[in-house]
Amino acid sequence: MAPRTPGADLPEHPTWLWHSPDPKSSYDVVIVGGGGHGLATAYYLAVNHGITNMAVLEKGWLAGGNMARNTAIIRSNYLWDESAGLYEHALKLWEGLEEELDYPLLFSQRGVLNLAHSLQEKRDSVRRVEANRLNGVDAEWLDPQQVAEICPILNTSEDLRYPVLGATWQPRAGIAKHDHVAWGFARALDRMGVDLVQGCEVTGFERVGDRVVGVETTRGPIRAGKVAMAAAGRTSVLTDTLGLRLPIQSHPLQALVSELLEPVHPTVVMSNSVHVYVSQAHKGELVLGAGIDSYNSYSQRGAFHTIEREMAAAVELFPMFARAHVLRTWGGVVDVTPDASAIMGMTPFENLYVNCGWGTGGFKATPGVGWCFAHTVAHDEPHPLNAPFSLERFTTGALVDEHGAAGVAH
Amino acid sequence: MSNEFRLADGGRIDRDRPVRFDFEGQQLQGYAGDTLASALLANGVHRVATSNKYGRPRGIMAAGAEEPNALVQVEAPFPEPMLPATTVEVRDGLQASGLPGKGRLATEEDPARYDTMHTHCDVLVVGAGPAGLAAALSAARSGARVIVADADTEFGGSLLGSGQTLDGRAATDWVRRTTAELAEHPEVRLLPRTTVFGYYEDNYLVALEHRGDDASSRQRIWRMRAREVVLATGAHERPLVFSGNDRPGIMLAGSARTYVNRYAVLPGRRAVVFTTNDSAYAAAIDLHDAGVEIVAVVDAREVVSTYWASLCVERGIRIHASTGVVSTSGTDRITSAHLSSLGPEGNHPTSVRQVVTCDLLLVSGGWNPAVHLHSQARGSVRFAEDIGAFVPDGTDQAARSAGAVTGVLATGKCLTSGAEAGRDAARAAGFDAELARVPDSKHAPILAARHLWVVPGSGDSDGTTQFVDLARDATVADVRRAVAAGMDNVEHVKRYTTIGTAHDQGKTSGTLSTGVIAEVLGVGVGELGTTTFRAPYTPVTFAALAGRERGDLYDPVRVTAMHDWHVEQGALFENVGQWKRPWYYPHSGEDMETAVLRECYAVRSGVGMQDVSTLGKIDVQGPDAAEFLDLVYTNKMSTLKVGRIRYGLMCTADGMVFDDGTVTRTAEHRYLISTTSGGAANVLAHLEDWLQTEWTHLRVHLTSVTEHWATIALVGPESRQVLADVAPELDVDNDGFGFMTWQEGNVAGVHARVCRISFSGELAFEINVPWWYGREVWEVLMAGGRPYGITPYGTETMHVLRAEKGFPIVGQDTDGTITPHDLGMSWAVSKKKDDFLGKRSFSRPDTARTDRKHLVGLLPEDTNLVLPEGAQIVEQPELGEPPVPMLGHVTSSYRSAVLGSGFALAVVKGGRDRVGETLYSPVGDRPVPVTVTEPVFYDKEGARRDG
Numbered sequence A: 001m002a003p004r005t006p007g008a009d010l011p012e013h014p015t016w017l018w019h020s021p022d023p024k025s026s027y028d029v030v031i032v033g034g035g036g037h038g039l040a041t042a043y044y045l046a047v048n049h050g051i052t053n054m055a056v057l058e059k060g061w062l063a064g065g066n067m068a069r070n071t072a073i074i075r076s077n078y079l080w081d082e083s084a085g086l087y088e089h090a091l092k093l094w095e096g097l098e099e100e101l102d103y104p105l106l107f108s109q110r111g112v113l114n115l116a117h118s119l120q121e122k123r124d125s126v127r128r129v130e131a132n133r134l135n136g137v138d139a140e141w142l143d144p145q146q147v148a149e150i151c152p153i154l155n156t157s158e159d160l161r162y163p164v165l166g167a168t169w170q171p172r173a174g175i176a177k178h179d180h181v182a183w184g185f186a187r188a189l190d191r192m193g194v195d196l197v198q199g200c201e202v203t204g205f206e207r208v209g210d211r212v213v214g215v216e217t218t219r220g221p222i223r224a225g226k227v228a229m230a231a232a233g234r235t236s237v238l239t240d241t242l243g244l245r246l247p248i249q250s251h252p253l254q255a256l257v258s259e260l261l262e263p264v265h266p267t268v269v270m271s272n273s274v275h276v277y278v279s280q281a282h283k284g285e286l287v288l289g290a291g292i293d294s295y296n297s298y299s300q301r302g303a304f305h306t307i308e309r310e311m312a313a314a315v316e317l318f319p320m321f322a323r324a325h326v327l328r329t330w331g332g333v334v335d336v337t338p339d340a341s342a343i344m345g346m347t348p349f350e351n352l353y354v355n356c357g358w359g360t361g362g363f364k365a366t367p368g369v370g371w372c373f374a375h376t377v378a379h380d381e382p383h384p385l386n387a388p389f390s391l392e393r394f395t396t397g398a399l400v401d402e403h404g405a406a407g408v409a410h
Numbered sequence B: 001m002s003n004e005f006r007l008a009d010g011g012r013i014d015r016d017r018p019v020r021f022d023f024e025g026q027q028l029q030g031y032a033g034d035t036l037a038s039a040l041l042a043n044g045v046h047r048v049a050t051s052n053k054y055g056r057p058r059g060i061m062a063a064g065a066e067e068p069n070a071l072v073q074v075e076a077p078f079p080e081p082m083l084p085a086t087t088v089e090v091r092d093g094l095q096a097s098g099l100p101g102k103g104r105l106a107t108e109e110d111p112a113r114y115d116t117m118h119t120h121c122d123v124l125v126v127g128a129g130p131a132g133l134a135a136a137l138s139a140a141r142s143g144a145r146v147i148v149a150d151a152d153t154e155f156g157g158s159l160l161g162s163g164q165t166l167d168g169r170a171a172t173d174w175v176r177r178t179t180a181e182l183a184e185h186p187e188v189r190l191l192p193r194t195t196v197f198g199y200y201e202d203n204y205l206v207a208l209e210h211r212g213d214d215a216s217s218r219q220r221i222w223r224m225r226a227r228e229v230v231l232a233t234g235a236h237e238r239p240l241v242f243s244g245n246d247r248p249g250i251m252l253a254g255s256a257r258t259y260v261n262r263y264a265v266l267p268g269r270r271a272v273v274f275t276t277n278d279s280a281y282a283a284a285i286d287l288h289d290a291g292v293e294i295v296a297v298v299d300a301r302e303v304v305s306t307y308w309a310s311l312c313v314e315r316g317i318r319i320h321a322s323t324g325v326v327s328t329s330g331t332d333r334i335t336s337a338h339l340s341s342l343g344p345e346g347n348h349p350t351s352v353r354q355v356v357t358c359d360l361l362l363v364s365g366g367w368n369p370a371v372h373l374h375s376q377a378r379g380s381v382r383f384a385e386d387i388g389a390f391v392p393d394g395t396d397q398a399a400r401s402a403g404a405v406t407g408v409l410a411t412g413k414c415l416t417s418g419a420e421a422g423r424d425a426a427r428a429a430g431f432d433a434e435l436a437r438v439p440d441s442k443h444a445p446i447l448a449a450r451h452l453w454v455v456p457g458s459g460d461s462d463g464t465t466q467f468v469d470l471a472r473d474a475t476v477a478d479v480r481r482a483v484a485a486g487m488d489n490v491e492h493v494k495r496y497t498t499i500g501t502a503h504d505q506g507k508t509s510g511t512l513s514t515g516v517i518a519e520v521l522g523v524g525v526g527e528l529g530t531t532t533f534r535a536p537y538t539p540v541t542f543a544a545l546a547g548r549e550r551g552d553l554y555d556p557v558r559v560t561a562m563h564d565w566h567v568e569q570g571a572l573f574e575n576v577g578q579w580k581r582p583w584y585y586p587h588s589g590e591d592m593e594t595a596v597l598r599e600c601y602a603v604r605s606g607v608g609m610q611d612v613s614t615l616g617k618i619d620v621q622g623p624d625a626a627e628f629l630d631l632v633y634t635n636k637m638s639t640l641k642v643g644r645i646r647y648g649l650m651c652t653a654d655g656m657v658f659d660d661g662t663v664t665r666t667a668e669h670r671y672l673i674s675t676t677s678g679g680a681a682n683v684l685a686h687l688e689d690w691l692q693t694e695w696t697h698l699r700v701h702l703t704s705v706t707e708h709w710a711t712i713a714l715v716g717p718e719s720r721q722v723l724a725d726v727a728p729e730l731d732v733d734n735d736g737f738g739f740m741t742w743q744e745g746n747v748a749g750v751h752a753r754v755c756r757i758s759f760s761g762e763l764a765f766e767i768n769v770p771w772w773y774g775r776e777v778w779e780v781l782m783a784g785g786r787p788y789g790i791t792p793y794g795t796e797t798m799h800v801l802r803a804e805k806g807f808p809i810v811g812q813d814t815d816g817t818i819t820p821h822d823l824g825m826s827w828a829v830s831k832k833k834d835d836f837l838g839k840r841s842f843s844r845p846d847t848a849r850t851d852r853k854h855l856v857g858l859l860p861e862d863t864n865l866v867l868p869e870g871a872q873i874v875e876q877p878e879l880g881e882p883p884v885p886m887l888g889h890v891t892s893s894y895r896s897a898v899l900g901s902g903f904a905l906a907v908v909k910g911g912r913d914r915v916g917e918t919l920y921s922p923v924g925d926r927p928v929p930v931t932v933t934e935p936v937f938y939d940k941e942g943a944r945r946d947g
Ligand SMILES: Cc1cc2nc3c(=O)[nH]c(=O)nc-3n(C[C@H](O)[C@H](O)[C@H](O)COP(=O)(O)OP(=O)(O)OC[C@H]3O[C@@H](n4cnc5c(N)ncnc54)[C@H](O)[C@@H]3O)c2cc1C
Pocket: A032, A033, A034, A035, A036, A037, A038, A057, A058, A059, A060, A062, A063, A064, A065, A066, A067, A068, A069, A070, A071, A072, A073, A074, A200, A201, A202, A203, A230, A231, A232, A233, A234, A235, A238, A253, A254, A255, A289, A330, A331, A332, A333, A334, A358, A359, A360, A361, A362, A363, A364, A365, A410
């Protein structure tokens, strides 16, 4: 037999994952949206708070939304204390998650480089590194030579249109396999008797005054003690039925993969101004993404010029990618808030909780979201880590603005 | 062993043009017109690659882009990974080797060029098989602008490989005549070697043209907007699933036929044909007639076609009805097929009844219409029971499908549906189109096919060698495992098994896997549906998508009128937005710090000059210009008098500083506003956004005039004298030309607008001349300033000078979370105006806090120290365990020539109330003490600005 290619021996999925039950007529807690966040929230509600009379309602196939479409970058080197707190909590959970779920998540702490291409990006990067360190998040500022040592295939020459002036480096950051993560949570939930109901779209809420007592679905009404929304890009469609307008814009976000290639790229590289980010997945495909498509849309597909621009950036930074091939492009719907930070917490309606606005970067937060949102639902008040991410901040002005300072999304 | 399997004549190869190539070290010969696959087969090479997961030998399965197996790495002329041998044209010097499902990238830089074309057409015909050509004819004759694109090197599609006749002559004659006629129409563009790979909103389609390694661009992306689209994308033959269905020598029947007819290659000597439908009979007949011994036609159906049976009987070919190939033997090539009777549908075979030796096994499990583009454009599909595959079923685009993609397989019907689609498309596009006459074709009766998803196995009951997706080495066992794990959806099974995710994106395995899943689940195939089709249809190189946007063309380089002068003076440049701005002008032996100290000193003590042409300039005109500016700036602009200038701040709706600059009133209804260099485009977009969506009643027009004016800042105590020398007509006195006013006049013989504004605190003039005269005036000023020691300076010196004065730079000292009040610029926020962008937000509880981060100055206790920009500020000298509370950070930090020390600007929580306090900034791991100061370090009383 010929030598087996690297990645050919990825761990197999377990022989049992989950049932597909019909919904019951009532639950203690109903979670709307069976993406990573919905599943993780259900998981920690069960494990940390002992709630198992619970259903996760998913309009399509389980974890088929953004959870199935993201580029799986995980890092916690965000600028602001509020963000660093939440993402770092998530990263710590990631570090024990394979064991906890007993599922091969292919969590690989191969580090993430965030490149700086202008003097201002350099200042912003140093600022973020300094803040990260004081917040206990591992971070370093690297000069171009150090960057080249970590990622030799990156073009660090000064001839670049926007030369690499350095990068921030978070060694504990990395990637995981998104499906495995969702399935790991789902299997654990199935074992604990939580109903994962697929093909069940929530179309509205049942209310008694300002109290939510259940949901209307395409498979009939379901009563619920509490309803937790984790519907990502479609959250605003749901809250519209309550007359609650959320400060969210839904945009397409695209990603793509190449064919399988021998390992060339040892880490994750993200660039905001030569806009692309790249990793090489375990099997060998290059996984690339860039910015959102600028128009609003609920369709899970973007425009072609976004891909062309992204490829220009990719080849600019990685000349050796010139003759790699794009095999497949796809899109998700991301929910973007004015300050590029999430919304997680209470709503003006009793027993209704919201988690959304994760935009282009919520995969990495998955276990952290689950942990904190479960706490919020169980205790009817936010966990200290998600308290700053309340809906009220758009009224008080206490924004957690991650655009200007950190810039980098995903 | 040279072309041992090549027929003596026939085929569409050019026998006068032999080519030599290298496959895994073997020197082989082929002909122009061969693909690598056909040339390898001609040389008897079947085993081409190794499978991805199990390392099994794999051969050539297909003759086109759907090939799941025969992946090669091209080494020369230039390394390219993962190409199906069936799509690589052979040429002299080609060097390739087989791959185990994983390729290698070149380590050297790709020297080739890639480019892009934009085009529009009335009718885009995708695919130039019988349906596509007929469609093109109907449309072209109406005078419509037609584009015909086909991935293949020549037009004809299936007709090239089928050896059939049209109008009693070779079908390829009709193809030639049709193509020739199309080429005559002035409005028709023919694009062979061009794969339409993406179908986006509003009939926007993108294609990749292979132009060849010697062409001026190797590959070209076509961006096409079509009024009407005809999809004539054909169908892919479906393999059959049985044990050992992956060995080299197992080939799709239609592909084998193509090898014989188009390439004059015998893919074997002794063949078994295994089919579930009629189409493979034609292959059996063609191969037989070309000299291949057909040892058996194995037909899964109980009743076979009498039409085809009689043709077989004539040739002595034996047909085994109700029979299947259940397994095979052979290592590097199939050596025998194991037959078993299948019985009626649903029945399981007893045991292997017969072992037939062969070196070729042709398979046909039916045909999958290539609905990819139709589906990409969000067209729906339905499962057509008659052909056992998904066919187009409605689309929202101005598009129609024709030919085999609709599920019709007979050539005659394909031709007719094509001609109709072409006519209808042209009519829909507004042309008076008629149906083109289609040639007569022989029509064989078609007997219903049997849909066989998994050939009931013998020996391999667990299905571990029954391959569903050869490219991913995924088997029936994998599908069963997925279903047993609870997966009941094609998307989940796909992800569980990786079926359909390889380079071919499941072209041969897609429908098959749905069928297998349905069978395992016991549901209908149609209920399960397909996975989502996504662009690209076939893989596209990154470089082609990047096109010309590489190197300097990645993003336009913008330079000022004086750029060459700066280069000649040895300036180093900083990228600011798209601009190249002089950063500093080092003398020989100077490092940045020395150069900047020298430049700063020159400006403060004599005179300096900076090219500030890059600052954004927007001409604001209209009767409501004043009202508009009052809404977008925090301060009042309507009260500004003509002839005067005011500094202005802009906020976003949430009250955060967005940009700043000067506002010059040039006439009653006209202002010229300046923006930061990097922010110009954003500011214009922001203003247009408000104007066009919220304040549509305002009569205001905005024009970017950044590049109309070259702008020179002449700065320093001697600047007045220098200007007076070169602009004797100008009244440069403080009385005649006050601060924050402007004048028009002659500067160095050029009509100029001169403004008295200052970003350094020094006496300064800003001279605007038409771009064209920029360098000339610059040089005259330089020469005029020479007696005063005039010194050109760059952005770094400008930054130091303004920081000494405590002037913030938006985007450096602010980050989208800083209000004008935070900057200590409440004076620039009007209290009188009813409304302006950001006003409402200032009263929000968090925005109104008094302990927000304020812009302050910092002086490190160690006067030699220059704090790193970005360093954090903390309260205590001991950091303790994280998280360490942070008070703010250093936004700007320099060494000052006039202060003789390092100094910094910072934003610090409650900073204005901390002036005089000692705080700490961790530099490295050591917190260093710094004193909080007012942000103005130099000339606090502003005495210098008037000279
Ligand atoms: C292309 C792309 C790349 C990305 N890359 C990264 C990355 O590298 N790193 C990172 O951290 N993040 C990334 N993200 C973002 C990340 O995927 C999302 O922030 C995150 O997945 C959102 O949480 P979720 O998993 O719960 O969302 P989803 O998986 O979208 O879950 C929401 C679910 O709710 C369901 N739903 C919606 N409405 C209803 C309804 N009415 N009733 C029932 N169910 C409903 C949806 O079908 C969906 O399954 C990326 C996103 C995209 C699209």
